Amino acid sequence: MNSSTDLSLPTGFRGIVANIGVKDSTDDLVIVATDGPVAASGVFTQSRFVGPSVLVSREHITNLQASAVVVISKNANVANGQQGEDDAREVVALTARHVGCEPDDVLVASTGVIGRPYPMDTIRAGFADISGQSWSAQLGDIARGIMTTDTVEKTSSATIAGSSAVVSGVAKGVGMIEPDMATMIAIILTDADISAEVLQSTFSRVADSTFNCVSIDGDTSTSDTAIIMSSGAIADVSHDAFESALMQVCTDLARQIAADGEGAETLIEVLVDEARDEAQARRVAKSIVNSPLVKTAIHGADPNWGRIAMAVGKVNDDDIDQNNVVIRIGSKELFPQQVSERELEELSSYLQGDEVLVHVSLGISSGTARAWGCDLTDGYVRINADYTT
Amino acid sequence: MNSSTDLSLPTGFRGIVANIGVKDSTDDLVIVATDGPVAASGVFTQSRFVGPSVLVSREHITNLQASAVVVISKNANVANGQQGEDDAREVVALTARHVGCEPDDVLVASTGVIGRPYPMDTIRAGFADISGQSWSAQLGDIARGIMTTDTVEKTSSATIAGSSAVVSGVAKGVGMIEPDMATMIAIILTDADISAEVLQSTFSRVADSTFNCVSIDGDTSTSDTAIIMSSGAIADVSHDAFESALMQVCTDLARQIAADGEGAETLIEVLVDEARDEAQARRVAKSIVNSPLVKTAIHGADPNWGRIAMAVGKVNDDDIDQNNVVIRIGSKELFPQQVSERELEELSSYLQGDEVLVHVSLGISSGTARAWGCDLTDGYVRINADYTT
Numbered sequence: 064m065n066s067s068t069d070l071s072l073p074t075g076f077r078g079i080v081a082n083i084g085v086k087d088s089t090d091d092l093v094i095v096a097t098d099g100p101v102a103a104s105g106v107f108t109q110s111r112f113v114g115p116s117v118l119v120s121r122e123h124i125t126n127l128q129a130s131a132v133v134v135i136s137k138n139a140n141v142a143n144g145q146q147g148e149d150d151a152r153e154v155v156a157l158t159a160r161h162v163g164c165e166p167d168d169v170l171v172a173s174t175g176v177i178g179r180p181y182p183m184d185t186i187r188a189g190f191a192d193i194s195g196q197s198w199s200a201q202l203g204d205i206a207r208g209i210m211t212t213d214t215v216e217k218t219s220s221a222t223i224a225g226s227s228a229v230v231s232g233v234a235k236g237v238g239m240i241e242p243d244m245a246t247m248i249a250i251i252l253t254d255a256d257i258s259a260e261v262l263q264s265t266f267s268r269v270a271d272s273t274f275n276c277v278s279i280d281g282d283t284s285t286s287d288t289a290i291i292m293s294s295g296a297i298a299d300v301s302h303d304a305f306e307s308a309l310m311q312v313c314t315d316l317a318r319q320i321a322a323d324g325e326g327a328e329t330l331i332e333v334l335v336d337e338a339r340d341e342a343q344a345r346r347v348a349k350s351i352v353n354s355p356l357v358k359t360a361i362h363g364a365d366p367n368w369g370r371i372a373m374a375v376g377k378v379n380d381d382d383i384d385q386n387n388v389v390i391r392i393g394s395k396e397l398f399p400q401q402v403s404e405r406e407l408e409e410l411s412s413y414l415q416g417d418e419v420l421v422h423v424s425l426g427i428s429s430g431t432a433r434a435w436g437c438d439l440t441d442g443y444v445r446i447n448a449d450y451t452t
Numbered sequence: 453m454n455s456s457t458d459l460s461l462p463t464g465f466r467g468i469v470a471n472i473g474v475k476d477s478t479d480d481l482v483i484v485a486t487d488g489p490v491a492a493s494g495v496f497t498q499s500r501f502v503g504p505s506v507l508v509s510r511e512h513i514t515n516l517q518a519s520a521v522v523v524i525s526k527n528a529n530v531a532n533g534q535q536g537e538d539d540a541r542e543v544v545a546l547t548a549r550h551v552g553c554e555p556d557d558v559l560v561a562s563t564g565v566i567g568r569p570y571p572m573d574t575i576r577a578g579f580a581d582i583s584g585q586s587w588s589a590q591l592g593d594i595a596r597g598i599m600t601t602d603t604v605e606k607t608s609s610a611t612i613a614g615s616s617a618v619v620s621g622v623a624k625g626v627g628m629i630e631p632d633m634a635t636m637i638a639i640i641l642t643d644a645d646i647s648a649e650v651l652q653s654t655f656s657r658v659a660d661s662t663f664n665c666v667s668i669d670g671d672t673s674t675s676d677t678a679i680i681m682s683s684g685a686i687a688d689v690s691h692d693a694f695e696s697a698l699m700q701v702c703t704d705l706a707r708q709i710a711a712d713g714e715g716a717e718t719l720i721e722v723l724v725d726e727a728r729d730e731a732q733a734r735r736v737a738k739s740i741v742n743s744p745l746v747k748t749a750i751h752g753a754d755p756n757w758g759r760i761a762m763a764v765g766k767v768n769d770d771d772i773d774q775n776n777v778v779i780r781i782g783s784k785e786l787f788p789q790q791v792s793e794r795e796l797e798e799l800s801s802y803l804q805g806d807e808v809l810v811h812v813s814l815g816i817s818s819g820t821a822r823a824w825g826c827d828l829t830d831g832y833v834r835i836n837a838d839y840t841t
Contacts, residue, residue: 109766109768110762110765110766110768111764111765111766111767111768111769111772111773111774112761112762112764112765112774112777113765113774141758141761142758142761142774142787144788176758177758177759177761177762178757178758178761178787178790280743280744280745281670281742281743281744282743282744282745282759282762282763282766283762283765283766284762285761285762285765353670354669354670354671355669355670355671355744355832355836356669356671356836359832359833359836359837360836360837362833362837363836363837363838365837365838368567369528369530369531369565369566369567370566370671372501372530372531372566372567372674373499373501373566373671373672373673373674374671375500375501376499376500376501376502376672376674377498377499377500377671377672378500379498379499379500380500383500384500385500385501385502385531388501398531398567399533401567439833439836440833440837441830441833441834443744443748443833444748444751444828444829444830444832444833445830447744447745447748447749447752447828448748448749448751448752448754448829449752449754
């Protein structure tokens with residue numbers, strides 16, 4: 064795996080990043096394009112207050128093909144009524160003209176403040192300004208161009224075993240099904256020749272156990288979007304090897320997102336096993352990783368396993384029996400077997416690290432899942448209390 | 453309504469409060485008793501990691517009668533295995549002997565740290581020490597005796613219209629279905645002669661729209677318990693007038709609990725109306741009152757209605773249509789009608805008050821519900837990061 068940000072895009076993709084004055088002087092426009100329609104798939108927020116970018120992208124991806132993705136950062140263009148939808152379609156049209164493709168083949172994602180219309184005059188002027196710009200953006204440029212409150216850019220890349228093809232991705236924000244309003248956007252590119260149908264089913268499966276298992280605060284953005292495109296440049300790639308590389312890249316990005324949660328100082332990974340099934344394991348893992356009391360305990364380096372027990376207990380499934388549950392922090396069992404005072408002190412040191420594992424076994428069957436989140440800190444409160452509408 | 457803490461208990465009840473050394477020198481034992489079995493009902497946590505106090509109380513209340521309630525504060529006696537259950541039953545037996553009733557008629561509630569056994573030798577000695585103590589506790593003494601991290605005692609009392617009977621209650625902690633680990637305990641006493649069946653159905657209905665609508669952080673305690681007892685001293689009380697007084701007392705206690713949420717500076721009341729039904733209204737109200745982003749925005753006095761829209765949107769019901777939703781802070785509409793910069797500044801002043809109303813209309817039908825919570829502050833993080841296991 065390579066997280067280097069000066070990687071090129073996979074064969075068959077080109078990118079532009081620019082500042083077109085949406086909010087300030089940082090980059091706020093990203094376009095990734097191919098030389099013609101290619102196989103593509105997307106996963107979007109389940110919010111009922113969804114933005115027009117998501118509506119338009121859902122519409123444009125129904126045929127499982129796309130020629131370009133455009134991202135506007137710093138303004139989510141959500142809750143702006145008909146004007147918002149008109150503006151989203153105009154951004155798509157401007158992108159299509161710039162790329163030289165059909166508007167129907169352009170996907171669009173937005174992230175930023177809600178309820179403020181796009182500055183369309185500025186955006187139109189910005190598209191005119193980039194007309195002569197070369198398509199030279201690297202993976203890291205794209206990752207930086209889609210950032211809002213992120214403190215570091217997030218990229219990941221993996222070679223598909225048995226081939227020269229790669230899967231490369233960028234992401235921003237914090238979550239998917241349960242994300243911060245900072246909105247999660249992920250763009251995954253591969254030069255492996257994967258059919259649209261396989262791309263869709265594989266991406267949906269992988270997103271479910273990676274991006275959908277990231278949770279910063281249980282809130283759900285109006286704009287979350289994850290898109291994958293295959294340029295098809297490299298043939299004869301094994302589907303299993305592709306899924307494995309995709310899982311590696313998406314897991315890596317999911318962990319980077321969790322580690323960069325607003326105010327986060329510690330990445331929390333929760334592993335739940337011996338569940339009835341994967342779905343139950345995921346519910347319990349998310350209940351733990353979302354619990355403000357678990358998150359603050361870890362922030363305080365306090366091995367307070369009682370709060371983990373509480374978070375397991377609030378998943379009110381009849382087959383969860385406290386007499387069969389085992390709770391561990393790192394590899395150390397804390398319940399039912401109790402630890403000594405000295406061991407508690409060692410655990411407190413462990414909890415001061417950058418990364419913490421909570422491992423719960425339910426003693427029911429063999430369902431397993433992981434979830435990722437972060438500690439809850441004074442920094443989270445300050446960032447979100449002081450962020451201005 | 454009277455929130456004075458030097459109120460006597462309703463006719464037919466007596467109380468003792470004492471320190472018996474469970475943790476420190478503050479009161480940690482509360483007993484409320486009657487002169488024989490009376491009508492009683494209880495509402496308990498839905499947690500799968502429930503403590504033995506809840507298990508024993510559930511068992512003892514199945515016949516809808518009780519003679520006494522005992523509360524041990526500062527130690528929850530949860531996750532202590534068979535020892536924990538034996539200890540809970542011994543506390544019940546000690547209480548029964550002290551009161552002069554059957555152990556089966558004693559209800560027990562506990563609150564405090566998880567996973568630490570009761571100091572039974574100290575507790576036995578404590579019960580011996582109180583053998584000569586008079587039953588002179590007032591409502592306020594009982595409220596203080598059950599406190600853990602509460603910063604103020606919580607009492608409320610109302611006269612039942614058309615009678616001399618009263619409903620008086622005490623509460624501690626923060627929440628019920630979705631409470632902080634500080635655990636919610638409420639004890640409601642009335643001298644009105646209400647049959648056990650009416651007591652149960654009325655209490656269950658009232659608890660559902662009061663205690664069950666308080667949420668501090670979405671976490672669920674292993675020990676939440678709300679108990680009501682009727683001494684039957686005063687006959688011929690109207691059921692409607694009783695329910696109305698009970699609703700008044702429980703609403704008052706619920707609001708006091710929310711206002712005293714850990715680190716809270718502002719009580720948030722969320723009113724959702726025009727929902728499909730009461731259940732949907734409650735889901736939306738709780739989604740808003742639980743949202744860390746809404747809670748931090750209010751803490752920052754930021755009228756960020758986009759976050760309220762987000763919290764409505766994440767209740768993924770097909771009939772919630774963003775085009776029909778109206779969002780208000782206080783009485784001021786913010787969506788779809790937009791407000792001026794000057795009005796936003798006025799709202800910011802409003803949000804700096806002790807109490808804030810968020811009012812959302814869904815435009816579907818006539819379902820209405822309220823929920824109560826509090827802002828999310830640096831104080832919450834500090835309290836919960838520094839609290840020691």
